[in-house]
Amino acid sequence: MNGLYIHVPFCVRKCLYCNFYSVTDLGMMAPYVEALVREMDLTAALQPTGLKSVDTLYFGGGTPSVLSFNHLGRIMDRIHHLYHVADHAEITLEVNPGTLTPGALDDFKRLGINRLSLGVQSFHDTHLQMLGRIHSSDESRALIHAARKAGFNDLGLDLIYGLPGQSLEHWQDDLENALSFGPSHLSCYMLSFEPGTPLFKRMKKGTIVPLPDDKAAILFDETMAFLEKKGFIHYEISNFASSPGTQSRHNRKYWNFEPYTGFGPSAHSYTPVEQKRSWNVPNLSDYIDRLKKGHLPVEDSETLDKRQQMIEALFLGLRKMEGILISEFNRRFECDFSKMFSASLSYLSKNGLIVHDPARVYLTRKGIVLADRITSLFVDRVD
Amino acid sequence: MKNIRNFSIIAHIDHGKSTLADRLIQATGIVSDRDFKDQILDSMDIERERGITIKSQTVNLPYKAKDGKDYQLNLIDTPGHVDFTYEVSRALKSCEGAFLLVDASQGVEAQTLANLYLALDNNLEVIPVINKIDLPSAEIEWVKGQINDDLGLDAETAILTSAKNGIGIIDVLEGAVNLLPPPKGDPDAPLRALIFDSHYDPYRGTVVHFRVFDGSIKPGDTIKFMSNDISYKVEEVGVFQIVRVPRKQLYAGEVGYLIAGIKTVGDTRCGDTITLKNRPCEKSVSGFREPTPVVFSSIYPVASDDYQELTDAIEKLKLNDASLVYEKDSSAALGFGYRCGFLGLLHLEVVQERLEREYDLSLILTAPSVQYEIVLHNGQELIIDNPALYPDPTTIAITREPFIKATIIVPERYMGSVMKLSLDRRGINKNYQYLNSSRLEMVFELPLAEVVYDFYDKLKSVTQGYGSFDYEIIGKKETDLVKLDILINGERVDALSQLVHRDNAVARGRHACAKLKEEIPRQMFKIAIQGSIGAKVVSRETISAYRKDVTAKCYGGDISRKRKLLDKQKKGKKRMKMIGQVELPQSAFLAVLKTDD
Numbered sequence: 001m002n003g004l005y006i007h008v009p010f011c012v013r014k015c016l017y018c019n020f021y022s023v024t025d026l027g028m029m030a031p032y033v034e035a036l037v038r039e040m041d042l043t044a045a046l047q048p049t050g051l052k053s054v055d056t057l058y059f060g061g062g063t064p065s066v067l068s069f070n071h072l073g074r075i076m077d078r079i080h081h082l083y084h085v086a087d088h089a090e091i092t093l094e095v096n097p098g099t100l101t102p103g104a105l106d107d108f109k110r111l112g113i114n115r116l117s118l119g120v121q122s123f124h125d126t127h128l129q130m131l132g133r134i135h136s137s138d139e140s141r142a143l144i145h146a147a148r149k150a151g152f153n154d155l156g157l158d159l160i161y162g163l164p165g166q167s168l169e170h171w172q173d174d175l176e177n178a179l180s181f182g183p184s185h186l187s188c189y190m191l192s193f194e195p196g197t198p199l200f201k202r203m204k205k206g207t208i209v210p211l212p213d214d215k216a217a218i219l220f221d222e223t224m225a226f227l228e229k230k231g232f233i234h235y236e237i238s239n240f241a242s243s244p245g246t247q248s249r250h251n252r253k254y255w256n257f258e259p260y261t262g263f264g265p266s267a268h269s270y271t272p273v274e275q276k277r278s279w280n281v282p283n284l285s286d287y288i289d290r291l292k293k294g295h296l297p298v299e300d301s302e303t304l305d306k307r308q309q310m311i312e313a314l315f316l317g318l319r320k321m322e323g324i325l326i327s328e329f330n331r332r333f334e335c336d337f338s339k340m341f342s343a344s345l346s347y348l349s350k351n352g353l354i355v356h357d358p359a360r361v362y363l364t365r366k367g368i369v370l371a372d373r374i375t376s377l378f379v380d381r382v383d
Numbered sequence: 384m385k386n387i388r389n390f391s392i393i394a395h396i397d398h399g400k401s402t403l404a405d406r407l408i409q410a411t412g413i414v415s416d417r418d419f420k421d422q423i424l425d426s427m428d429i430e431r432e433r434g435i436t437i438k439s440q441t442v443n444l445p446y447k448a449k450d451g452k453d454y455q456l457n458l459i460d461t462p463g464h465v466d467f468t469y470e471v472s473r474a475l476k477s478c479e480g481a482f483l484l485v486d487a488s489q490g491v492e493a494q495t496l497a498n499l500y501l502a503l504d505n506n507l508e509v510i511p512v513i514n515k516i517d518l519p520s521a522e523i524e525w526v527k528g529q530i531n532d533d534l535g536l537d538a539e540t541a542i543l544t545s546a547k548n549g550i551g552i553i554d555v556l557e558g559a560v561n562l563l564p565p566p567k568g569d570p571d572a573p574l575r576a577l578i579f580d581s582h583y584d585p586y587r588g589t590v591v592h593f594r595v596f597d598g599s600i601k602p603g604d605t606i607k608f609m610s611n612d613i614s615y616k617v618e619e620v621g622v623f624q625i626v627r628v629p630r631k632q633l634y635a636g637e638v639g640y641l642i643a644g645i646k647t648v649g650d651t652r653c654g655d656t657i658t659l660k661n662r663p664c665e666k667s668v669s670g671f672r673e674p675t676p677v678v679f680s681s682i683y684p685v686a687s688d689d690y691q692e693l694t695d696a697i698e699k700l701k702l703n704d705a706s707l708v709y710e711k712d713s714s715a716a717l718g719f720g721y722r723c724g725f726l727g728l729l730h731l732e733v734v735q736e737r738l739e740r741e742y743d744l745s746l747i748l749t750a751p752s753v754q755y756e757i758v759l760h761n762g763q764e765l766i767i768d769n770p771a772l773y774p775d776p777t778t779i780a781i782t783r784e785p786f787i788k789a790t791i792i793v794p795e796r797y798m799g800s801v802m803k804l805s806l807d808r809r810g811i812n813k814n815y816q817y818l819n820s821s822r823l824e825m826v827f828e829l830p831l832a833e834v835v836y837d838f839y840d841k842l843k844s845v846t847q848g849y850g851s852f853d854y855e856i857i858g859k860k861e862t863d864l865v866k867l868d869i870l871i872n873g874e875r876v877d878a879l880s881q882l883v884h885r886d887n888a889v890a891r892g893r894h895a896c897a898k899l900k901e902e903i904p905r906q907m908f909k910i911a912i913q914g915s916i917g918a919k920v921v922s923r924e925t926i927s928a929y930r931k932d933v934t935a936k937c938y939g940g941d942i943s944r945k946r947k948l949l950d951k952q953k954k955g956k957k958r959m960k961m962i963g964q965v966e967l968p969q970s971a972f973l974a975v976l977k978t979d980d
Binding site for chain 1: 907908929930931932933934935936937938939940941942943945946949950952953961964
């Protein structure tokens with residue numbers, strides 16, 4: 001089944017670390033929603049029936065929680081008009097503390113949102129300031145309570161660690177705080193310095209110093225150890241679920257070569273039947289202009305050849321804790337995985353970085369912190 | 384014969400030799416401007432890139448002079464590196480004259496002088512040419528002064544040119560006609576011709592480049608090479624005008640080529656004399672020398688399954704490079720490869736580059752070594768150039784290593800630095816003398832092993848390019864050798880072993896470990912690098928492991944970004960060789976011998 005992603009490119013203020021596309025001019029909201037609805041109409045008209053059935057919807061950003069009831073309602077109506085949304089569909093909305101009007105959570109609930117992903121990031125105010133967040137940790141706590149009260153059982157919290165100067169104790173404190181709310185999902189992202197962001201510029205200037213690799217590695221290791229001890233399932237490098245059923249179904253589509261259709265500026269789509277990936281222009285004015293003229297806002301697309309598919313299968317497979325399923329890989333690429341990668345496999349298993357059993361290959365906890373390096377060893381063997 | 388001129392252009396690198404040759408070729412119109420590409424004689428990519436000539440090239444230029452007569456001007460372009468001094472001397476022997484090119488703003492430089500001596504050794508008439516006269520920094524009078532004082536040539540005869548802008552080109556051609564002597568020789572005597580080069584043509588076999596001193600040669604003649612008495616029937620003779628132009632016959636004084644069904648260039652030897660089988664000449668052209676490899680190294684493919692490709696490539700390269708010698712070799716660390724002998728390190732680098740570029744191979748070369756003579760207690764004598772074959776030290780009675788006589792010419796102010804460099808390399812100063820008030824010739828005896836790697840580069844650097852260097856092997860002397868092994872994570876890597884003098888062994892061990900630490904990238908576990916002599920560890924370095932390398936966030940549905948990044952990294956990655964568990968870059972194998980800059 002298809003998954004729909006709606007990119008809502010608005011933020012009250014840009015966070016210092018973030019390189020996702022968004023603008024702070026909330027006055028563009030109305031023309032954006034008009035353009036978005038138009039994009040959905042044009043796209044759906046061209047899609048085969050197979051892609052019309054969807055079981056995940058994901059509102060990401062930016063900050064989707066800045067959408068008004070009317071705008072979100074308009075978008076949801078259009079989706080239901082154009083697509084068949086399964087009864088059990090997972091419908092996620094990203095919410096940032098400090099962006100909600102009173103009653104907004106009840107509105108979300110009424111519009112069918114059944115999963116919230118809350119951008120908490122940290123329970124330490126100094127860290128929130130360092131990241132350029134607009135809220136305090138108290139506002140985060142209040143939001144979580146309110147979400148529970150509004151009846152959201154499926155609550156995911158996003159946390160960031162590996163901040164300059166962060167200690168193990170600080171991070172353990174964040175994790176314990178997070179767990180005290182009984183979330184069904186946790187995304188714990190190690191801070192990265194993305195080119196173009198203010199944080200990156202400060203690092204280049206030397207005004208902030210990233211946490212050294214060995215310390216960041218210790219925090220990552222602690223994250224895994226702690227959450228596993230608390231019964232969480234580590235299912236992707238940065239993602240943990242309280243039970244098998246609360247893993248993000250939408251995000252798993254990205255990693256499992258399932259179809260998804262992205263709407264909004266900079267959104268990405270993938271159609272497995274054609275092995276085609278396409279993406280929209282990453283600019284709101286361009287996006288609106290193109291749709292006004294009745295054009296799709298697609299910036300570019302690519303059709304993956306076998307080689308590119310194999311590289312993706314390797315890196316996405318290794319990002320998942322279940323790993324690469326060997327029989328599936330062999331069937332898909334008509335090859336012998338264990339033979340093709342025999343040198344890397346024996347080298348990595350000997351050093352305790354991967355487990356290679358007859359069914360699959362997956363990273364050990366020691367290997368996870370080196371995932372990129374390990375992945376490149378496999379990718380090197382792809383001709 | 385009186386309308387023939389055979390000459391060469393000798394110059395320091397970058398003084399404009401190839402450009403001048405290009406202009407001479409254009410001026411005589413044998414190549415249309417449309418087909419012209421710069422540095423036409425430097426046909427290998429490596430030559431154009433490095434601005435050096437490796438193979439000599441010859442071109443026959445028909446020229447109608449101002450006196451109204453038609454002349455044949457043979458320009459013989461020569462290699463410009465100490466590794467190929469012998470080849471240069473053979474090419475110069477085929478000339479009567481030379482143009483000595485000096486840059487109008489750089490003035491006389493060391494190599495100019497070294498080349499002048501080679502030319503004078505061969506009794507050539509030398510005409511100075513001052514090039515790049517139109518540069519704002521040109522100082523023609525200053526250069527003329529140098530030509531008079533330092534070179535002892537008559538600066539009044541100097542021709543002024545700008546090869547780049549076509550100034551003075553006709554003056555050079557007229558100079559060849561009027562200032563250089565025509566060749567001498569007896570066209571009726573038995574054939575006596577000198578081979579100064581050869582190259583391989585895949586359709587015709589070996590093409591021999593030669594100069595006729597006496598007699599004549601034509602298709603159908605049965606010729607004989609005097610060094611080995613092998614005979615061939617001549618199929619074609621002719622001259623080079625960029626392309627081969629066949630002639631009915633070549634006579635005394637002429638320069639050209641012959642084709643005679645010779646399978647490989649290894650069957651012809653630079654410096655050998657060609658004569659007729661049934662009417663041989665009495666005396667060969669003097670100065671023949673067998674090519675002797677002095678530096679040995681093993682070549683392995685980075686990917687072991689490329690061994691067959693390497694085999695094919697080496698065989699093909701050998702067709703065109705008689706001085707390359709090789710035999711099969713194998714290494715525990717690197718698999719199958721070839722042990723090769725080279726004329727010097729430049730030759731080694733040229734062979735490596737040609738194999739990699741022309742045959743698209745990725746290669747590892749082991750540390751270059753010289754040839755040692757080892758006498759065992761039981762009286763058995765061994766010649767060893769491969770550390771892997773070094774015998775158990777307790778069985779060795781005597782070891783001898785090759786020594787050279789190095790002649791270094793430098794301005795006086797560099798005397799101290801050259802002395803220090805040579806003594807650091809176990810050299811003994813045998814003699815020095817002033818060539819004039821400011822220039823010094825220093826003679827050293829040096830172990831060849833100490834100069835093979837970077838002595839020439841070092842000399843150039845300590846003398847700011849003014850030092851010239853030439854050497855000849857003078858024999859072997861007793862020495863005290865040890866084998867330095869390198870262990871990576873406790874495993875001995877045979878391809879990194881070196882034979883070194885005992886006095887230097889510990890320092891070399893430390894140096895090798897430090898260099899390897901620079902060259903080997905961090906990996907997913909700690910790497911220990913040790914240098915050992917026998918069981919004794921003499922040096923140690925550690926490379927710490929990567930602690931973290933993970934992308935926390937995959938950008939939502941944007942899978943393309945990460946895939947493209949991985950693909951790009953893969954393409955940009957240095958080729959690595961797995962030694963046990965450790966990935967070693969190609970560069971690590973030669974780096975152990977490099978000294979610090």
